[in-house]
Amino acid sequence: MSWSFETDPDYQKQLDWVETFVREEVEPVDHLVDHAWNVGDPLRNKLIKPLQQQVRDRGLWACHLGRELGGPGYGQLKLALLNEILGRSHSAPVVFGCHAPDSGNAEILAHYGTPELKQRYLEPLLANDIVSCYSMTEPQGGSDPTAFVTRAELDGDHWVINGEKWFSSHASFASFFITMAVTDPDAARHDRASMFVVPADTPGITIVRDVGVWGHDEGEGHHAYIRYEDVRIPRDHLLGERGAGFAVAQTRLGGGRIHHAMRTVGLVRASLDMMLERAVSRRSGNGTLADRQLVQEQIADSWVQLQQFRLLVLQTAWKIDHVQDYKQVITDISAVKVAMPKVLLDVVGRAIQLHGSLGISTEMPFGKWAMESYHMGLADGATELHKIQVAKQLLKGVEPAPGLFPTGHLVTQRDAARARFAALLDEEVLSS
Numbered sequence: 001m002s003w004s005f006e007t008d009p010d011y012q013k014q015l016d017w018v019e020t021f022v023r024e025e026v027e028p029v030d031h032l033v034d035h036a037w038n039v040g041d042p043l044r045n046k047l048i049k050p051l052q053q054q055v056r057d058r059g060l061w062a063c064h065l066g067r068e069l070g071g072p073g074y075g076q077l078k079l080a081l082l083n084e085i086l087g088r089s090h091s092a093p094v095v096f097g098c099h100a101p102d103s104g105n106a107e108i109l110a111h112y113g114t115p116e117l118k119q120r121y122l123e124p125l126l127a128n129d130i131v132s133c134y135s136m137t138e139p140q141g142g143s144d145p146t147a148f149v150t151r152a153e154l155d156g157d158h159w160v161i162n163g164e165k166w167f168s169s170h171a172s173f174a175s176f177f178i179t180m181a182v183t184d185p186d187a188a189r190h191d192r193a194s195m196f197v198v199p200a201d202t203p204g205i206t207i208v209r210d211v212g213v214w215g216h217d218e219g220e221g222h223h224a225y226i227r228y229e230d231v232r233i234p235r236d237h238l239l240g241e242r243g244a245g246f247a248v249a250q251t252r253l254g255g256g257r258i259h260h261a262m263r264t265v266g267l268v269r270a271s272l273d274m275m276l277e278r279a280v281s282r283r284s285g286n287g288t289l290a291d292r293q294l295v296q297e298q299i300a301d302s303w304v305q306l307q308q309f310r311l312l313v314l315q316t317a318w319k320i321d322h323v324q325d326y327k328q329v330i331t332d333i334s335a336v337k338v339a340m341p342k343v344l345l346d347v348v349g350r351a352i353q354l355h356g357s358l359g360i361s362t363e364m365p366f367g368k369w370a371m372e373s374y375h376m377g378l379a380d381g382a383t384e385l386h387k388i389q390v391a392k393q394l395l396k397g398v399e400p401a402p403g404l405f406p407t408g409h410l411v412t413q414r415d416a417a418r419a420r421f422a423a424l425l426d427e428e429v430l431s432s
């Protein structure tokens with residue numbers, strides 16, 4: 001019976017090293033670096049590059065990647081155990097080379113890029129010498145990608161892109177964008193769009209503004225509103241088949257969602273740890289907050305939610321490793337995506353309350369983490385769409401009740417049981 005919750009001892013040693021390394025070396029850098037993704041920032045490079053080298057020396061660089069792409073090929077379960085440590089630090093995913101959106105964009109390039117595109121973009125991306133951007137959402141439509149209107153038309157040996165994209169995170173730092181555009185407007189709804197590599201310095205690209213989000217970067221931020229005007233890119237910058245944009249997108253979205261969830265486990269754990277410390281530190285009456293039963297309830301509820309969520313994430317990671325196909329685990333990934341913002345907001349909310357006015361102040365990280373939960377409920381698909389996905393999968397192939405009442409109807413079941421055992425029941429009556 002292979003049902004185990006143990007971590008192999010060698011890997012546990014690596015995780016112990018990561019725990020100390022992130023706490024002592026990486027978390028301090030979070031306070032000094034403006035944005036860990038900004039490879040053009042000299043201070044960031046001075047601080048982060050030596051840490052990345054230590055991770056490489058330890059054999060933990062780009063743990064999301066298989067060996068063919070230069071990673072250790074650990075698979076999703078080991079990655080989950082690593083990511084839940086990295087999740088509590090802004091810079092740690094970059095220090096370990098497994099940060100979004102580059103991790104997903106690398107998967108797309110590896111699957112669909114020509115050898116030239118891989119050499120030009122994938123190799124420096126995997127080395128974190130450059131970063132990338134995923135440019136899909138449009139101002140007039142995010143949840144419903146069939147509403148996208150950005151067009152790509154063939155003109156000789158070039159595709160010409162026109163349209164607007166919205167919330168293209170990190171576009172200002174990126175060397176290239178992976179952009180979805182409609183190539184076949186008259187095709188079936190899901191066969192209209194294709195995916196392209198768009199070099200960031202191509203003439204015709206304008207960043208209208210960099211949108212900020214509460215919790216990350218109030219005011220000017222890093223989520224670009226982009227205008228594409230007659231942006232000409234070579235014909236071979238098409239990724240995958242023409243019209244297969246949605247299928248190509250799935251290559252990155254499955255992994256992207258579960259990786260966010262792994263990191264979110266780390267944030268929830270950090271919130272709970274801070275609650276525990278506060279509970280035993282803060283005086284209340286003759287004791288501490290930890291002596292108050294309502295506080296104990298908040299702690300217990302938080303731990304239960306964390307454990308449930310973590311097990312769902314780990315089991316989903318385990319399933320992906322077993323079937324090696326995100327599509328077969330789509331329901332589990334959507335369930336994780338649904339649970340993620342709620343668990344984070346619930347636990348962070350309790351941490352805020354327990355810390356009183358300090359908790360709600362900008363001197364603690366909780367406000368940022370609470371907003372993070374709203375980001376999680378939108379990025380890579382709104383919660384509602386993932387609930388729909390879970391429900392649709394569960395409803396598939398379910399038969400309607402054969403009669404007037406449900407199959408769980410007690411009276412119907414009792415009548416059926418009586419009919420089945422009528423002879424035996426008659427004997428009982430006669431012998432009594």
Ligand SMILES: Cc1cc2nc3c(=O)[nH]c(=O)nc-3n(C[C@H](O)[C@H](O)[C@H](O)COP(=O)(O)OP(=O)(O)OC[C@H]3O[C@@H](n4cnc5c(N)ncnc54)[C@H](O)[C@@H]3O)c2cc1C
Nearest residue numbers: 134135136137141142143167169375378379380381382384
């Ligand atoms: C922090 C962050 C980073 C992001 N980074 C990127 C990125 O790098 N690249 C990129 O392309 N996009 C990115 N996005 C955009 C994200 O993918 C979209 O915000 C998301 O797909 C939702 O689209 P929308 O914002 O247009 O919301 P809408 O589609 O307008 O939906 C708004 C709300 O309507 C409801 N709703 C919509 N459809 C349904 C339905 N069918 N049933 C029930 N309710 C529904 C939901 O409550 C939903 O939240 C990012 C978003 C965030 C918050």
